[in-house]
Amino acid sequence: MGQDKIATAIAAAREYLTANPEEARYRDSAATAVVENGLRINITGVDGSSTVTDMVAGVGGGGTAPSPGWLFRAAYASCVATLIAMRAAESGITLDRLEVTVDSESDDRGILGIAADIPAGPIRAGVAVRAAAAGVDAETLRGIISWGVAHCPVDDAVRRAVPVELRVDIG
Structure with missing residues (x-):
């Protein structure tokens, strides 16, 4: 889909959800x-x-x-790249290059239950973005990147404690 179609679709979605806020919240597909x-x-x-x-x-x-952990990092990188691309399209900017790398550091003692004080998940994560757009200054690109990261649902889930309900069915 081209930049114009992306920008048009986002504008239509934003307009619709502004007029119909009750339809903005939904249960994500399982x-x-x-x-x-x-x-x-x-x-x-x-x-x-x-x-x-x-x-x-x-x-x-x-x-x-x-591994599931790699898929998590892949989802994170993909989500950040998607939101940056969406914001660039909305801003009328064609990105010549966009590359997002997500890495993390883990301690396997946590996942194996060896030490109670070590988390099972990553100890830290990093997001690295490389972007270029002809004729666009660095400050504008940084603004688009920052907006994309701030509106990425995966980044939000990492940074904000999300309530999780555990339901168990035995048998």
Whole structure:
């Protein structure tokens, strides 16, 4: 989809949701994970989309697919890139280059339950953005990037404590 179509779609969505705020909030589509074999997991969505994860051999996986942690970083990078591209399109700016890299640092003692004071998730995460647009000054690009990061749902979920409800069905 071209820049103009993206900008037009965003403007229409913004106008509609401003006029109909009760339709802005909804339950996101679920992802369902099912163990295929060992630590290889098949994840499907209600729309038929799917992906697979696996863990490394060091913890009993087969190493046949990306780990859930890598998919998290991929989702984070993809989300940031998407929101930056959306903001650039809205601003009438064509990006010649946009690359977003998300990395993190973890301590496996947390995921393995070795030390109660070490979190199971990442200890820190980093987002690196490389962007270029002919004729656009660095300050404008930084503003678009900052807006994109600030409005990325995955970045928001990382930075803000999100209430999680655990429902368990045995049997």
